[in-house]
Amino acid sequence: MSLRPPKAFSFRSIWSLTDWSGDTVAIPPQGRMNTQDQPVTPDSGATRSELWSAMKRATIMMVDDEPITLEIIQMFLEDAGYTHFVNVTDAREAIDTLERERPDIVLLDLLMPHVSGFDILQEIRNHERFEHLPVVVLTSSSDAPTKLKALEMGATDFLAKPVDESELVLRVRNTLAAKAYQDRLTYIDRLTGLPNRQMLLDRLDWAMKHAQRYAQTGALLQIDIDRFREIKEALGPSRADALLKGISTRLEGACRESDLLNVLSETESSAGLARWGGEEFSLLLLGQLNPDSIARIACRVLKAMDEPFVIGEQEIFASLSVGIATFPDDGADIDAVQHNAAIAARSLQSSQANPHGAFQFYCKELNARTLTRLDMESELRRALNRGELELHYQPKYAVDSESVIGAECLLRWQHPERGQIPPADFIPIAEETGLIVDIGQWVIDDACRQLAQWLAAGLSPGQLAVNVSAQQFRHRDFVSSVADALTRHGVAARHLKIELTESLLMRDPQAVAAMLTELRALGVQLSIDDFGTGYSSLAYLSALPIDELKIDRSFLTHVESRRESAAIVRAILALAHSLEMNVVAEGVETAGQLDFLKAHQCNAFQGFLFSRPIPAPDFTALLPPAAP
Ligand code: C2E
Ligand code: MG
Ligand code: MG
Numbered sequence: 001m002s003l004r005p006p007k008a009f010s011f012r013s014i015w016s017l018t019d020w021s022g023d024t025v026a027i028p029p030q031g032r033m034n035t036q037d038q039p040v041t042p043d044s045g046a047t048r049s050e051l052w053s054a055m056k057r058a059t060i061m062m063v064d065d066e067p068i069t070l071e072i073i074q075m076f077l078e079d080a081g082y083t084h085f086v087n088v089t090d091a092r093e094a095i096d097t098l099e100r101e102r103p104d105i106v107l108l109d110l111l112m113p114h115v116s117g118f119d120i121l122q123e124i125r126n127h128e129r130f131e132h133l134p135v136v137v138l139t140s141s142s143d144a145p146t147k148l149k150a151l152e153m154g155a156t157d158f159l160a161k162p163v164d165e166s167e168l169v170l171r172v173r174n175t176l177a178a179k180a181y182q183d184r185l186t187y188i189d190r191l192t193g194l195p196n197r198q199m200l201l202d203r204l205d206w207a208m209k210h211a212q213r214y215a216q217t218g219a220l221l222q223i224d225i226d227r228f229r230e231i232k233e234a235l236g237p238s239r240a241d242a243l244l245k246g247i248s249t250r251l252e253g254a255c256r257e258s259d260l261l262n263v264l265s266e267t268e269s270s271a272g273l274a275r276w277g278g279e280e281f282s283l284l285l286l287g288q289l290n291p292d293s294i295a296r297i298a299c300r301v302l303k304a305m306d307e308p309f310v311i312g313e314q315e316i317f318a319s320l321s322v323g324i325a326t327f328p329d330d331g332a333d334i335d336a337v338q339h340n341a342a343i344a345a346r347s348l349q350s351s352q353a354n355p356h357g358a359f360q361f362y363c364k365e366l367n368a369r370t371l372t373r374l375d376m377e378s379e380l381r382r383a384l385n386r387g388e389l390e391l392h393y394q395p396k397y398a399v400d401s402e403s404v405i406g407a408e409c410l411l412r413w414q415h416p417e418r419g420q421i422p423p424a425d426f427i428p429i430a431e432e433t434g435l436i437v438d439i440g441q442w443v444i445d446d447a448c449r450q451l452a453q454w455l456a457a458g459l460s461p462g463q464l465a466v467n468v469s470a471q472q473f474r475h476r477d478f479v480s481s482v483a484d485a486l487t488r489h490g491v492a493a494r495h496l497k498i499e500l501t502e503s504l505l506m507r508d509p510q511a512v513a514a515m516l517t518e519l520r521a522l523g524v525q526l527s528i529d530d531f532g533t534g535y536s537s538l539a540y541l542s543a544l545p546i547d548e549l550k551i552d553r554s555f556l557t558h559v560e561s562r563r564e565s566a567a568i569v570r571a572i573l574a575l576a577h578s579l580e581m582n583v584v585a586e587g588v589e590t591a592g593q594l595d596f597l598k599a600h601q602c603n604a605f606q607g608f609l610f611s612r613p614i615p616a617p618d619f620t621a622l623l624p625p626a627a628p
Contacts, residue, residue, distance in 0.1 A: 058176050059084040061103035063094045063120065064138065065112040073107065073163055080169045091115040095123055098130065100213075102206055105175055106135045107159070110150065118153060125154040129202065132182060134175045138163070189275040191241060192248035200274035200282055204334045207286045208327050219294045221283040222323040222341035223251065223301060226349060226357065228279035229431075231316065233470055234503040234534055239311050244279065246309045247318055251281055254304035260285075260297060271297075282341075289326070291361065298322045298359035305357060319357035321348035330362050340366075349424075376429050379415070384438060388414050391446055392613035395622055396462070396584065396606045399597050404622050405604060406462030408499070409447050410613045411439070431471055440472035441481055447496065448489040450616060455491065459623040465497040465527060470504040479518045486522070493523030497548070500526065502534025505544065513544055520545045527584070532572060542579050549576045553587025556607075560592045573600050 060082055064070050070087045077085070086101045088094050091112045098106070106124070110117035117137065124130045137150045140161040147158055157171055187199035195203075204220060211218045225231075225247060232240040255273045269287025276282045283301065285294065301322055308315040323345025331337035340362040348360050360366075383389055393407035413421040430436040447464045454461040472478060486493050498519065505512050505528070516526055527548035528541070532555055551572055558565040569585075576583045585597050588607030597605055611622075 055176050055180065056081040057084060058082065058104035059086060059101060060105055060107065060172065061086040061088065061098065061101060062107045063088045063091060064109040065089055065091065073168065076165045076168050077172065091120060094120045104179065105172065106133060108135050108137050110137055110139045118149065121150065121153045121155060134179050136171055136175060192245055192275050194248060195272065195274040197277050200276060200284065201334055203272060204284060204337065207284060208334060208337065211286060211327055216287055217289040218327045219285040219289055220325050220337050220341045221298060221301065222345045223281040223283060224321045224345045224349060225279040226319045226321055230501065230503040230534065234506045235311065236507065242311050243309055243316060243318065248275065248281065250304040251301065254300045255283055294324060295359065298324060302357040302359065321345045321357060322359035323348065323362065324359060325362040376426060377433055380426055380430060380435055383413055384442060389439065389442065390414055391443065392615055393619040394606050394613035395611045395619065396604050397610055398604055399602050404462065406464060407619055408465045408606060409443060411443060427469065431469055436469050436471050437475050440468060444482055445485045448485045448491050451491045451495050452489040454620065454623060458626050459620065460626040461495065461623055463495055463497045463525065465499050467499045467529065473500060473504055479515060482519065482524060483522055497525040497527050499529040499550065501529050502531065509540065516545050532568065546581055548582045548584055550584045550586050556585055556587050556593055559596050570600055573602055
C-alpha cells in the first residue's frame, strides 16, 4: 500500500524525463504546462544548478515492507531536496504502481513477504518499458552471492541497510544523473532536440491510462509538413534539415506552456511536442479538453508557419496538415490513436485544398475512406497486374480558338471494392515503395498505345502529356524506356509531352540537363508542371530545353479577385514568352479566368470550366478527324 496516496494529478509534464536529461546545453521544455509544477526549466541554456533542481523533481519509488524504513529514506531524500515519492509496502502492488506512476528510479528491498525483491526485479527487466529503469537494491545481507545474483538480474546499484544518509543521497544522485544521460541518448531527437518517437509512444501510452483513470481527455495532433518531399528535393538534404529545425523552433514557440494554458484556460492540462520522425511532428495534449480548445491549439500551430523561412538565400513557405485524434474516444490503444491522427492528417494532404495548411479531426468516415497504408501498398502492387489502373484524359484547349489541342493523362485506380481512388491518395505511396517506376512506365506505354489507336482511327489527338515523378525520371532506363514505348506502338515522338515538376529539375542540374537534352533529341516535348509553387530559379530554367510552363492552379483561383495573383500570372506569361516557352493555365473554372487568359495571351488552358478529366471513349468523341 502506498503510504501517501498518489496525487490525483501526479504528473508534472508529459516529458518529465527531459526536465533533467542533459548537461549544460539547451533543453527545451517542450510545452510543459502543468501549473502545479514549479519551478520550470528555462527555455535554453539550463545551468548546472537549474538542472540539479530539475533533477530533484524526479519521481522516486520505494518498495519495502517496513513502513519505518520508507519513512526514514524519504526523510533523508526530502532533506536532500527531492519532492516526488511513491511508496509501496505491499510488494504485490509494485508492478501496477510502477506502470501507473512511471518513476524515474526504484529503490527496492530484496527481502519481503509474498513476493521477493528478486521477483520484482525480474519482472521489471522483462517489461519492455522498464528494461532500462534504474533499480537500486536495498539489502541488509552483505553476502557476495546475493549481490551477485541481484547484479545478474539487472540491479543498477546496491545500498546497505540500515541506510546511511550520505551514501543514499550520493547513490540516488549518481544514478539519476546516469539515467539522464542515457535518456538523452535514447529519447531525444538529435536534429531538433525534441523528444523522439520512442518517448512520444511511451508518454502516449501513459497519458491514455492517465486519461482513463482520472476521466480526462487527451489529444494527439499529428503535424505533417506539406510537400516536404518536394521541398527536400529542391533544397537538398542539409538545407532541408535546416528547414526542419526552423519549423521545429516555431512549433515549440507555438506550443509554449503559458500560451497554451491561456488557450485552454484550464489548470490541469499538459502538453508535449515531439518529433515523430521525418517531416512529422506530434503534439500530445492531456487535461479537461474539448473540441474547441483543441481546435484553437491547432490554429496556433498552423499560424506558426505564416512567415516564410529563410534558408540560405531562399525564402520558403511551409504549410502543415494537422490530424487530430482524441482519446479515449478515437482509440483504445496507442496504435489506434496514432493511426487515426495520421489518417486525419493524410486526408488533408490528399485533398490539397488548402495551401495555407489545415487541421482535421479524426472521424469514422475518414477511416472508411482512407486505406491503411499497408493495405494500399500490397493492393497497389497487384493493381498493375490486375489492370485496375486506368488513364483519364483532361482536354487542353487553345485559348484563342478554344479548340482541343491535346490532353493531360491522369492516372485513376479503379479499386474493385473501394471505387475510384484519386492519384493524390496512392502516388505518394507508389513513390515511397518504388512502385512508381513500374506504374510510370505503364502510364507512358498506355498513353502511346492510346495515341496509336486514335491515330489509326483517323483522328487527331494532338499531344498527350504524361506526368513523370522524380524517382521515375531519375531511373537510369527512363529515356530509353520512353523511346521503346514510342517505337513499340509506332507513334511519332511529337505527340508525346512529358510533365516534370520544378523541384525535380533543381537537383543535380547537370544530370537533369543532359537527360532533358536526350529526351528533346527524341522529339518529345517537355513541360514544367505546377509552375510557381516550386523553388526553381528562372535563370536556371531558361538554360534548359523546355517547351512549356503550366501555371499552377492556385494562381488561377484568385486571378480575378487578388491583384497579386493577377500580377504573378502576368509576370509568368511575360517571362515565358520572352524565353519562347508556351504557357498552359491549369484549373480554369470560370469564364472570368478564361477572359483574363485571353487578355494576356496565355497559349492554352485546361480546367473544369470546359472539361474534367474523362475516360478515353469520352475524349474520343471530342477529337476532330486528322487533316488529310
Ligand atoms: P497535375 O499534374 O497538376 O494534374 C492536374 C490536376 O488538377 C488533376 O488532378 C486535375 O483533375 C485537376 N484539375 C484540373 N482542372 C481543374 C479545375 O478546374 N479545378 C480543380 N479543382 N482541379 C482541376 P488529379 O487527376 O487528381 O491529379 C492530381 C495529381 O496527381 C496530378 O497533378 C499529378 O501530379 C499526379 N498524377 C496524376 N497522374 C499521374 C501519373 O500518371 N504519374 C504521376 N507521377 N503523377 C500523376
Ligand atoms: Mg500534370
Ligand atoms: Mg499541375
